[in-house]
Amino acid sequence: MVLQARGHGVSPDFLNFIETVLNGLMSGVMYSLVALGFVLIFKASGIFNFAQGVMALFAALTLVGLQTGQVPFAHLINAILGTDIHHWGPGLPTVLAILVTMLVMIALAFLIEKVVLKHLVNQEPIILFMATIGLAYFLEGMGDLMWGADVKALDVGLPSGGSFWWEDVTRAWAPEGADYFGMYIDTLDVSAAIIAVVLVVALTLFSQYTATGRALRAVADDHQAALSVGISLRSIWVIVWSIAGFVALVAGIMWGAKSGVQFSLSLIALKALPVLILGGFTSIPGAIVGGLIIGVGEKLAEAYVGPIVGGAVENWFAYMVALAFLLFRPQGLYGEKIIERI
Amino acid sequence: MNQHIDPGTLRADDGIERGGMLLHVDNISLSFGGVKAITDVSFDVKKGEIRAIIGPNGAGKTSMLNVINGFYHPQEGTITFRGEKRRRMRPHRAASQGIARTFQNIALFKGMTTLDNIMTGRMTLMKSSMLSQAMWWGPAHREEIAHRETVEKIIDFLEIEHIRKTPVGRLPYGLQKRVELGRALAADPALLLLDEPMAGMNLEEKEDMSRFVLDVNQQFGTTIALIEHDMGVVMDLSDRVVVLDYGRKIGDGTPDEVRNNQAVIDAYLGVSHE
Secondary structure, three states, rough: HHHHOOOOOOOOHHHHHHHHHHHHHHHHHHHHHHHHHHHHHEEEEEEEEOOOOHHHHHHHHHHHHHHOOOOOOOOHHHHOOOOOEEEOOOOOOOHHHHHHHHHHHHHHHHHHHHHHHHHHHHOOOHHHHHHHHHHHHHHHHHOOOHOOOOOOOOOOOOOOEEOOHHHHHHHHOOOOOOOOOOOOOOOHHHHHHHHHHHHHHHHHHHHHHOHHHHHHHHHHHHHHHHHHOOOOHHEEEEEEEHHHHHHHHHHHHHHHHHHOHHHHHHHHHHHHHHHHHHHOOOOHHHHHHHHHHHHHHHHHHHHHHHHHHOOOHHHHHHHHHHHHHHHOOOOOOOOOOOOOOO | OOOOOOOHHHOOOOOOOOOOOEEEEEEEEEEEEOOEEEEEEEEEEEEOOOEEEEOOOOOOOOOOOOOOHOOOOEEEEEEEEEEEEEEOOOOHHHHHOEEEOOOOOOOOOOOHHHHHHHHOOOOOOOOOHHHHOOOHHHHHHHHHHHHHHHHHHHHOOOOOHHHHHHHHHHHHHHHHHHHHHHHHOOOOOOOEEEEEOOOOOOOOHHHHHHHHHHHHHOOOOOOEEEEEOOOHHHHHOOEEEEEEEEEEEEEEOOHHHHOOOEEEEEHHOOOOOO
């Protein structure tokens, strides 16, 4: 390793910089996870799904509920029948709970297609967008009604907390006697990064090398041509929303494990917006790279610009970057170029 | 997609003899608001023939194809395909029953390669479930390979080996038309609808395309209904011709009959105006 230069070691300032970048990459992965769900649906159906963040919340709520054995709609049942039920048992084992939650998300995809999308075929994008706003509120209310509004801890058995090993390794890089105690990296973030990479690779392989993946790409490319070769748009939409539900579940697990399952989780959708503007609404690599850039930029800005302006840079930095992109490169880094023929 | 169709019983052996009735459209009327696109048109397509639909611009030719493959739903009339009579087609039903088509303004998946584009043509013939595909499960994998072999044969037949891996958006117009024909052929269609297959082509490209159309018809026995403006091509290729004008049928018969039909000459060829 270059960093293990003998004798003098690496300056702690530089090591701090590296630490900031690493942490930025980790939180960027979390943004990418949410942005990914948006891109999948946008590509296949041209719908900007405002409910993606709430879907992540709903998935996490359902997962915790199943894990801890909560009775769904307990409050409602108690209020109507005057009973006092809250738990039906010790709950499902984690793996089973995740599987059942996935089934719930697939059922949700079916319902969304049946109840909402089916009736809005060939409508303007803005109308579909409004429909997803409605969906977001509905799901938020439903999540509340089913599982209650209290903040819940989610533990799916992933390691969490700082890595002592990494702290020890990095401490040795600094010069002898320097005021440096090693880098802090949350192991949960590392797992999240690994899972995100696996997820993206799996999705890419699926879309490139299977017939269904090909159908998804075909629909994303040209609706009319897709219909003419016998692809049913409606079944493709169910599949796409199921996959988006799956991505939401993964994002929900990661965010829930990190900061607890609470209703502010639905706001992560807002953080995905600048990521999408950066990466382009139609590009999966764009969602990944965009997320990473926002994550790193945010942490660096907080660390180096923050002290000058009194902190809280993290809260607005992403939106400023998005604004700059909208001015100079509205299609994003990887989005399809907007060309208007006259 | 997973349509649960047995290609063996659906495509080749439909019990219709060569020369028997494959498609029958009866008294089709189609309008968009107050605009009448097609008025009371009936004609048939016999198995194994090349049937041309001609007419001046705006005569309702493309609308007719759109009715046959279910993009448009006529207000009146019925469509009988392979003995099954119905009011309206649905695009993916039409495709799974063996109607494949190309478009006037090429509708390919521009971001996908030639190979992938043609593979989508086999969509209705694939039976393995999404889950087994995702798992790269044995049968699903074998099915993919079998379809791939057919597609390679089509690529061979159309002489487009050199562009197999090129995204079709980058190909010149003539080749795109050929890829689109390949995608339609991949469905192993009982009825192939070609909407102006030679539009915008130079002479050499037209000759190539004519040869492919004839070969498809003769080698594979595929029934073809085509729209074309080039009269030379139409008269040479087709067995029978139906002529539309302002949404009405004004002529129907062999190329020679149509050529000598006074109504057709008046309306379409625009001769004998006093």
